[in-house]
Amino acid sequence: MNTQIIELPCEADYRKAAECLRNSGLVAFPTETVYGLGGNALDPSAARRIYAAKGRPSDNPLIIHLAYAEEAEKYCETSQMFYRLAMAFMPGPLTVILKKKSIIPDEVTGGLDTVAVRVPSHPVAHRLLEVCDFPIAAPSANISGKPSPTCLHHVKEDMDGKIEMILGGGQCSIGVESTIVKIDGEELSLLRPGAITVEMLAPFCKCVSVDPALERPLVGDEHPLAPGMKYKHYAPKAEVVLLDGADEQLFSFFKEVSGKEDIGILCPASMFSLLSGENTISLGGNLAEEARVLFGCLREYDRRENVKTIYAPLPSKEGIGLAVYNRLIKAAGFTVLKLK
Numbered sequence: 001m002n003t004q005i006i007e008l009p010c011e012a013d014y015r016k017a018a019e020c021l022r023n024s025g026l027v028a029f030p031t032e033t034v035y036g037l038g039g040n041a042l043d044p045s046a047a048r049r050i051y052a053a054k055g056r057p058s059d060n061p062l063i064i065h066l067a068y069a070e071e072a073e074k075y076c077e078t079s080q081m082f083y084r085l086a087m088a089f090m091p092g093p094l095t096v097i098l099k100k101k102s103i104i105p106d107e108v109t110g111g112l113d114t115v116a117v118r119v120p121s122h123p124v125a126h127r128l129l130e131v132c133d134f135p136i137a138a139p140s141a142n143i144s145g146k147p148s149p150t151c152l153h154h155v156k157e158d159m160d161g162k163i164e165m166i167l168g169g170g171q172c173s174i175g176v177e178s179t180i181v182k183i184d185g186e187e188l189s190l191l192r193p194g195a196i197t198v199e200m201l202a203p204f205c206k207c208v209s210v211d212p213a214l215e216r217p218l219v220g221d222e223h224p225l226a227p228g229m230k231y232k233h234y235a236p237k238a239e240v241v242l243l244d245g246a247d248e249q250l251f252s253f254f255k256e257v258s259g260k261e262d263i264g265i266l267c268p269a270s271m272f273s274l275l276s277g278e279n280t281i282s283l284g285g286n287l288a289e290e291a292r293v294l295f296g297c298l299r300e301y302d303r304r305e306n307v308k309t310i311y312a313p314l315p316s317k318e319g320i321g322l323a324v325y326n327r328l329i330k331a332a333g334f335t336v337l338k339l340k
């Protein structure tokens with residue numbers, strides 16, 4: 001298939017993309033979190049094509065994207081708590097799980113009676129949704145198991161030749177996928193950490209409980225609240241090892257291994273400037289920057305065939321740090337080395 005790639009869409013391109021989606025076609029588009037692989041959320045055959053293009057198991061439900069939070073009424077059972085969250089965080093990087101109405105096909109929700117709803121703020125995503133008269137189901141636009149795409153180039157790598165269109169819109173400003181919450185009366189469960197942090201959600205509810213699956217391996221018959229969180233995600237080809245230790249311990253560890261050509265070091269900007277080694281990459285100077293560049297760094301290591309092990313400090317769990325922590329600890333298969 002010939003994939004049409006439009007770096008900066010104009011009005012005619014949005015209309016063309018909407019027409020394509022209406023005819024069961026697939027269109028990738030940018031959001032403020034990561035790029036999405038969109039299909040008409042009311043069309044079961046589009047959902048089946050999304051799973052095929054990603055190579056994703058069809059029991060892993062999709063998020064439906066809306067231009068405006070008020071449209072949620074048409075597709076799911078809303079509540080006061082939903083509107084409280086919507087007023088505060090939509091449009092933006094928050095996804096809320098609600099009971100679905102029958103208009104949403106089972107193919108989209110992997111057979112669940114709930115559906116994930118999100119209102120993206122990226123102008124390209126927003127305009128595309130406005131032009132469509134249906135919601136857009138969109139998982140991240142990566143091949144299943146690869147880091148989510150945060151720029152047009154990543155989407156091309158994974159989707160060129162498999163879908164009808166790719167819309168561009170620059171580098172994603174957040175860089176990790178949306179925060180996912182489930183509402184239970186006045187309480188919230190955090191199913192996936194993102195840029196809307198536990199600290200930001202807390203004032204709007206009685207309590208926020210964090211799904212244990214986000215921070216540690218599950219045991220026995222435990223399963224994560226978001227089906228997708230059980231799959232091995234975000235894993236680069238090299239082995240990732242997280243290091244737990246004070247800054248001085250981390251720095252001397254990095255200094256010792258940084259010359260080896262099969263070792264990658266993913267470190268804070270402050271240490272990067274003091275280290276050598278061609279496979280040393282800076283994660284940035286603050287938590288938001290770490291989130292923004294993380295997936296691009298993991299993809300970069302995949303290009304460097306000689307790198308067999310990547311070392312990175314165990315991230316902070318504060319604010320958006322919890323999202324970086326969750327993605328990295330999964331990439332590491334929960335391997336943490338305690339420095340002594």
Ligand code: TXA
Nearest residue numbers: 033035036061114115116139140177178226227228229
């Ligand atoms: O930032 C984002 O959310 C991006 C952009 C494109 O919007 N989308 C995204 O979609 O990350 P995806 O499909 O890669 O991740 C969706 C996650 C999966 O872990 C899935 O299991 C969970 O949401 N999910 C979807 N529907 C659910 C439901 N009804 N109940 C529980 N978890 C659900």
Ligand code: MG
Nearest residue numbers: 139140148177
């Ligand atoms: Mg994904």
